[in-house]
Amino acid sequence: MSITEIQSKSILRKQKKIETWFVSRYGMNLYRGCTHNCAYCDGRTEKYRVDGEFGKDVAVKVNAIDVLKRELDPRRKRKPMQKGFIFVGGGVCDSYQPVELKYELTRQALELMALHNFPVHMLTKSTHIERDLDVLHQINEKSRAIISMSFSSVDDKISRHFEPGVPGPSQRLKTLAKFKKEGFPIGMYLMPVLPFITDTHDKVQETVSAAANMGIDFIIFGGMTLKGGRQHDYLMNVLRDYDRNLAPKYEQIFTGDQWGRARMDYYDSVHRVFFEIVKEYKIPIRIPPAIWTNFVDSTDRVIIILEHIDYLLKMDNKKSSFGYAAYSISQLKEPVEHSRQKIEEMKGIGATTARLIREILDTGTSQYYEWLLS
Numbered sequence: 001m002s003i004t005e006i007q008s009k010s011i012l013r014k015q016k017k018i019e020t021w022f023v024s025r026y027g028m029n030l031y032r033g034c035t036h037n038c039a040y041c042d043g044r045t046e047k048y049r050v051d052g053e054f055g056k057d058v059a060v061k062v063n064a065i066d067v068l069k070r071e072l073d074p075r076r077k078r079k080p081m082q083k084g085f086i087f088v089g090g091g092v093c094d095s096y097q098p099v100e101l102k103y104e105l106t107r108q109a110l111e112l113m114a115l116h117n118f119p120v121h122m123l124t125k126s127t128h129i130e131r132d133l134d135v136l137h138q139i140n141e142k143s144r145a146i147i148s149m150s151f152s153s154v155d156d157k158i159s160r161h162f163e164p165g166v167p168g169p170s171q172r173l174k175t176l177a178k179f180k181k182e183g184f185p186i187g188m189y190l191m192p193v194l195p196f197i198t199d200t201h202d203k204v205q206e207t208v209s210a211a212a213n214m215g216i217d218f219i220i221f222g223g224m225t226l227k228g229g230r231q232h233d234y235l236m237n238v239l240r241d242y243d244r245n246l247a248p249k250y251e252q253i254f255t256g257d258q259w260g261r262a263r264m265d266y267y268d269s270v271h272r273v274f275f276e277i278v279k280e281y282k283i284p285i286r287i288p289p290a291i292w293t294n295f296v297d298s299t300d301r302v303i304i305i306l307e308h309i310d311y312l313l314k315m316d317n318k319k320s321s322f323g324y325a326a327y328s329i330s331q332l333k334e335p336v337e338h339s340r341q342k343i344e345e346m347k348g349i350g351a352t353t354a355r356l357i358r359e360i361l362d363t364g365t366s367q368y369y370e371w372l373l374s
């Protein structure tokens with residue numbers, strides 16, 4: 001493993017619109033590269049331009065905390081920062097990969113967020129997050145800290161093969177249980193499920209059941225993407241070591257889409273499996289509003305609810321135009337309340353959706369949404 005120390009001009013990344021999978025307004029990466037070295041990691045693709053050998057080399061943004069101090073300081077802002085969660089995780093690195101134990105950038109970033117009362121959403125595969133229980137407590141008491149972990153299954157043996165650098169899922173579940181006991185909202189990102197390995201009915205059932213047993217607050221599901229080049233070549237080698245019959249099957253579902261997407265009929269079938277199972281356990285498949293509603297502004301609240309409704313309807317095989325309505329609202333330059341009287345005039349918004357939006361503005365939620373989510 002080699003570590004390179006680099007300087008970064010900016011750390012906080014403002015999203016163009018609220019990210020409704022994570023309910024976040026901002027994101028950040030304190031490292032580039034990830035020595036957890038999951039075989040399927042998207043961070044390995046050429047488009048992210050991570051230097052060195054992905055999985056072995058990592059760059060550390062050593063000035064990150066000074067930059068972040070400036071970025072979070074309200075006295076240095078002409079416009080106040082937007083209300084919303086800061087998402088720490090995902091992208092091309094895990095914030096609790098081993099190098100964090102030496103540099104402690106994640107911990108120091110969290111201390112700044114605690115100081116400025118920002119809610120955070122953490123997503124990691126590492127149990128090292130337990131080290132920061134104290135500062136996460138401070139955040140959760142003053143605003144909110146959501147603790148999420150990602151899984152491809154809860155099978156330790158499969159994980160050892162495909163996720164060699166992280167503690168097995170049984171350890172991760174224990175960490176989540178600990179945070180739950182401490183009063184944090186906890187989530188599982190069941191993504192990506194590995195085609196023909198962890199996407200089967202039995203494996204998904206095993207995973208959802210384990211999550212339900214430890215009181216998970218939500219599960220977000222997603223299938224794999226596989227882009228040509230480094231990501232594809234690396235995974236195929238690891239896959240052949242696991243079971244040489246699987247590589248041709250992967251080639252059949254990943255047909256060279258520029259975004260690395262599999263065939264839609266594959267995604268439809270695994271989503272269907274997940275949806276049928278998760279319904280039995282009555283676990284929300286989007287982050288429930290009780291967790292985030294007080295920490296986003298009214299326009300973002302409307303966008304989140306519309307996008308969540310869109311997803312829930314589509315998962316249930318129903319048509320929906322709520323996603324388009326969410327997009328229209330996200331294009332507004334001013335808070336949605338200012339357009340309250342002319343919501344129907346917006347593209348893609350009819351009388352029923354307009355009524356639902358006004359209900360969200362008046363009550364903070366929608367009965368239809370709450371019913372779908374439950």
Ligand code: SF4
Nearest residue numbers: 034036037038041093
């Ligand atoms: S932990 Fe996440 S970022 Fe790191 S290698 Fe695995 S999938 Fe990639």
